[in-house]
Amino acid sequence: MxxxxxxxxxxxxxxxxxxxxxxxxxxxxxxxxxxxxxxxxxxxxxxxxxxxxxxxxxxxxxxxxxxxxxxxxxxxxxxxxxxxxxxxxxxxxxxxxxxxxxxxxxxxxxxxxxxxxxxxxxxxxxxxxxxxxxxxxxxxxxxGVPSFHPRDVPLAGDEELIEADVEGLTVTAVNTGVPHAVAFVDDVDDVDLDAVAPAVRHADAFPQGANVTVASQSDDGTFRQRTFERGVEGETRSCGTGAVAVVAAAKRLGRVGGDDSVVVSPPGGDLEITVPDVGPATLAGPxxxxxxxxxxxxxxxx
The missing domain is CATH 3.10.310.10 (Diaminopimelate Epimerase; Chain A, domain 1)
Structure with a gap:
């Protein structure tokens, strides 16, 4: 050969x-x-x-x-x-x-x-x-419609993971096409993502692994986002499923409400997200x- x-x-x-x-x-x-x-x-x-x-x-x-x-x-x-x-x-x-x-x-x-x-x-x-x-x-x-259901994320347990401690990070687990562990923090720039994310990404709670997304909310209701991606095994300049996960988790936790679009800004630029009460979420950007x-x-x- x-x-x-x-x-x-x-x-x-x-x-x-x-x-x-x-x-x-x-x-x-x-x-x-x-x-x-x-x-x-x-x-x-x-x-x-x-x-x-x-x-x-x-x-x-x-x-x-x-x-x-x-x-x-x-x-x-x-x-x-x-x-x-x-x-x-x-x-x-x-x-x-x-x-x-x-x-x-x-x-x-x-x-x-x-x-x-x-x-x-x-x-x-x-x-x-x-x-x-x-x-x-x-x-x-x-x-698609974001899901917090343990079977959909998927999770190892039979309870939703909402603002739960996983390897030292307080996360909410949601599937937006792929699994995300979302943590809301005061300032995303203060997080050493390469240091904290791998343990969460491989945590027993996530039998198929998870992307790890941190987000901080600004006074105007927009979010800044950083994501450590499963499969890339590092931080990316932008993550669309992560941006949707941020808004879905924020809505679940009462940080945002209604069907209005929300701007989420990863390092690579601005994305516009809608997570309506009924129907699929949308992701828009360049x-x-x-x-x-x-x-x-x-x-x-x-």
Whole structure:
């Protein structure tokens, strides 16, 4: 058996700094976990700074200059449907598959809108089908109904986890497509997230692990957010499911009320969240194309 290196075309997108390599699912990637681990690496992964676009060098559109990515979106476009459908599979930097990613789904919608000309898309994810609308560089996506039920999070016990102590952090557990442990703090900048989050992320209370999100509420009712993501195993510049989890938990705890939208600001920018009393939550914000390039794929042949 021989091992060969082939190259496939990819694109890079980001939603408020949450960045993704986008691969058309028609391209053959025999080992998707290995591909994600290789090219998402922040030390040696995909590098936009060396990509030539229309004769000019470019850097990441979020102006961070970072290598790598927060995941790989494998997207299968079904353009014959109306509205067009996109089957989305997110493979994370550790090789695992995430059931849902809000910013990833918004990037998938932007990618599909560019190819179909449609401003309305249906994104099929392992967490369910989500409707997205595209308005210029702004993408809004339905996120499903947040659930605190122990079976849905999931939790090890049969009671909801509401403002409970988990590994020294007071958290509320909610599933917004993926599980989140949300902690409200006085100031997110005062939290050493890399120090406190791993113990919560791997706590016995969460048999499948959890994303760990901290949030602080401002006097104007907006929130600042930071999230340590399961599968990335570190903090990301933005987390859409985490932003929805912040508002869902805040509403459950009486910090916000009604159906009005709430601004949540991770480090990468502002997101607008609605968590209505009835119906799905929504996540809205910018999604931006960065560049196109080609990346190596390992192919084994006899």
């Amino acid at each position: 021989s091992v060969l290196e082939e190259q496939i075309p990819v694109a890079k997108y980001h939603g408020t700094g949450n960045d993704f390599i986008v691969v058309d699912a028609d391209e053959s990637v025999p080992d998707r976990p290995a591909f994600a681990k290789t090219h998402c690496s922040r030390e040696s992964g995909v590098d936009g700074a060396s990509v030539d676009v229309d004769g000019a060098d470019t850097v990441d559109a979020d102006d961070s200059g970072r290598r790598g990515a927060d995941g790989v979106l494998f997207l299968a476009l079904e353009g014959r449907y109306s509205p067009p459908r996109v089957v989305m599979t997110l493979v994370q930097p550790d090789g695992s598959v995430a059931a849902m990613c809000g910013n990833g789904a918004r990037c998938a919608a932007a990618w599909a809108a560019e190819r179909t000309g449609s401003d309305e898309l249906m994104i099929d994810t392992p967490a369910g089908t989500r409707r997205a609308t595209v308005d210029g560089g702004r993408v809004t996506i339905e996120m 999604a931006a194309y960065e560049f196109e390039t080609e990346l190596d794929v390992t192919v084994r042949s006899r």
